[in-house]
Amino acid sequence: MLDNGKHVAGLEVCAHIGEGGFADVYRVRRPGGEELALKWFRPGGHPELLVRFRREAALQQTLQHPHIVPVLKLVEEDDGVGMLMPLYAEGSLADRIEQAPLPPGVARSLFVPLLGALHHAHSQGVVHRDLKPDNILLRRAAGTLSGALADFGIAQVRGAPRMTQDGQRMGTVAYMSPEQQRNPRDIDHRSDIYAMGVVLFECLTRAHPDDSPEAFAELWEQDAGLAEALRTALQPMPSMRFATAAAFAQAISAPNDLSQRIRDLELRIQALAHPPAAQLPSPAAAPFPPTLLALEVVLVPLGGTLMAAGSAPLALTAALLLAGSALIGVTAWKMWRDAGPATARDLLPLLAGGVVAVAVVLGAWPDDGALGAALVWGTLPTTLIVLRIALGTQRRSPPPSRKTTLDIEP
Ligand SMILES: Nc1ncnc2c1ncn2[C@@H]1O[C@H](COP(=O)(O)OP(=O)(O)O)[C@@H](O)[C@H]1O
Numbered sequence: 095m096l097d098n099g100k101h102v103a104g105l106e107v108c109a110h111i112g113e114g115g116f117a118d119v120y121r122v123r124r125p126g127g128e129e130l131a132l133k134w135f136r137p138g139g140h141p142e143l144l145v146r147f148r149r150e151a152a153l154q155q156t157l158q159h160p161h162i163v164p165v166l167k168l169v170e171e172d173d174g175v176g177m178l179m180p181l182y183a184e185g186s187l188a189d190r191i192e193q194a195p196l197p198p199g200v201a202r203s204l205f206v207p208l209l210g211a212l213h214h215a216h217s218q219g220v221v222h223r224d225l226k227p228d229n230i231l232l233r234r235a236a237g238t239l240s241g242a243l244a245d246f247g248i249a250q251v252r253g254a255p256r257m258t259q260d261g262q263r264m265g266t267v268a269y270m271s272p273e274q275q276r277n278p279r280d281i282d283h284r285s286d287i288y289a290m291g292v293v294l295f296e297c298l299t300r301a302h303p304d305d306s307p308e309a310f311a312e313l314w315e316q317d318a319g320l321a322e323a324l325r326t327a328l329q330p331m332p333s334m335r336f337a338t339a340a341a342f343a344q345a346i347s348a349p350n351d352l353s354q355r356i357r358d359l360e361l362r363i364q365a366l367a368h369p370p371a372a373q374l375p376s377p378a379a380a381p382f383p384p385t386l387l388a389l390e391v392v393l394v395p396l397g398g399t400l401m402a403a404g405s406a407p408l409a410l411t412a413a414l415l416l417a418g419s420a421l422i423g424v425t426a427w428k429m430w431r432d433a434g435p436a437t438a439r440d441l442l443p444l445l446a447g448g449v450v451a452v453a454v455v456l457g458a459w460p461d462d463g464a465l466g467a468a469l470v471w472g473t474l475p476t477t478l479i480v481l482r483i484a485l486g487t488q489r490r491s492p493p494p495s496r497k498t499t500l501d502i503e504p
C-alpha cells in the first residue's frame with residue numbers, strides 16, 4: 095500500500111479509493127493541485143499479471159472515447175508501475191447503486207453514452223468481458239451524472255494472442271452471459287451486451303434478473319420501453335439479443351420521437367392487458383431450427399414407413415431412423431442447454447412436427463410397428479420440452495456468487 099503523503103512520480107498520494115484483483119487505486123495530487131487517480135500494481139504480483147497490467151494501460155490509451163476512462167500515462171518507478179487516469183469523483187456505479195436504484199430517466203441518460211462507448215470498443219475489435227457496476231466510473235459533468243467504462247484488464251482483443259489459458263474463468267459470474275459461463279474463450283461482443291443488460295437491470299431494480307422475477311414485473315409497470323429492451327439484451331441466445339451495443343442504446347434512448355412514444359404506449363397497454371408475470375424476461379426458448387424440423391418430419395416417418403413396408407434393405411431403414419433420432423436428440427439437448435422455459439408459441443412448430451410425422455406414417459401404413467416408432471421419435475422433442483415446462487427447469491442454476499473469479503495460477 096502507498097501511504098498517504100508519499101510522493102510517486104511527482105504526485106502526492108492523498109487517499110486509497112479502490113482496489114481490485116492485483117492493483118490498488120489512489121487519489122493523487124499534482125503539484126498544481128489537480129487531482130487524478132493512480133492505479134498502482136501491487137508489488138510482488140506475478141509477472142504475467144504485470145504484462146496484463148501494461149496491456150490494459152496500452153489498450154485504454156488507444157480506445158479513445160469520451161465515455162471510456164483514458165489512461166493519461168504509464169508511470170514507471172523503481173518500486174512499482176501505475177497508470178494515471180482522470181479522477182472520477184463520484185466513484186463507481188456499484189457505490190451509487192448501494193445508495194438507491196436509479197430512476198429510469200437517469201438510467202437511460204447514463205447508459206446511452208456508455209453503450210455508445212461499448213460500441214466503439216467493439217468496433218475496434220475489443221470485447222470487455224468484465225462489465226459490472228465496479229467497472230463503470232462516475233463523475234458529474236455540468237451537474238449531470240456521467241459514466242465511463244473502466245478496467246479493460248481481461249478484455250479480449252481481436253487478432254491479439256489470447257492470454258486466458260484453458261480452463262481459466264475470468265470475469266464476474268453474476269454478470270456473465272451464459273456462453274461466457276460455459277466457455278470464456280468462445281464469446282463475442284454480444285456477451286458484453288448481455289452483461290450491460292444485467293448491470294442496467296441492477297441499476298433500476300437493485301436485483302439480479304435471474305433472482306427476481308417480481309423486480310422485472312415492477313419494472314415493466316414503471317417503464318415498459320426499458321423492460322422490453324432488457325428482455326432483448328438478456329436473451330440467453332446471443333443471436334436473439336441486440337446485434338450491436340448501438341442498437342441497445344437506440345432502444346433505450348429517450349422516447350422522444352412519435353413512433354417511439356406510440357411503441358411505448360403499446361407496450362404499456364400490453365402490460366396492462368397481461369398480468370406482469372406473463373412478461374417476465376423468461377428467456378424465450380430457442381426456436382426449433384427449421385431445417386432440423388424438416389429433417390425430423392421427413393427422416394423419421396420415412397424410416398418408419400420403409401421399415402413397415404419391409405421393402406427396403408434393413409441397413410437403409412435403420413440409417414434413416416438413426417439419423418432422424420440423432421438429429422432430434424442433438425436438437426433437444428441444445429434447446430435444453432440454451433433455452434429458458436419455453437413458451438406456448440415456441441412449442442407450436444414442435445407439436446406440428448410431431449403431428450405431421452405421425453400423420454404421414456398413419457396415412458402410409460396404418461397398422462404396423464412403424465406407427466409406434468414414429469410416435470415415439472416424432473414426438474420426442476415435444477415431450478422433452480413439455481416435461482421441461484412441467485418441471486419448471488430454469489435456464490441455468492443461479493450464479494454461485496457475485497464475487498470476481500480471477501483464477502490465475504501463479
Ligand atoms: N479513475 C478512477 N477514479 C475514481 N475511482 C477509480 C478510478 N479507477 C478505479 N477506481 C476505483 O477503484 C476500483 C478498482 O479499479 P479497477 O480499475 O476496476 O481495478 P481492478 O482491475 O483491480 O478491478 C473501481 O471499482 C473504482 O471504485
Ligand SMILES: [Mg+2]
Nearest residue numbers: 114228229245
Ligand atoms: Mg475492476
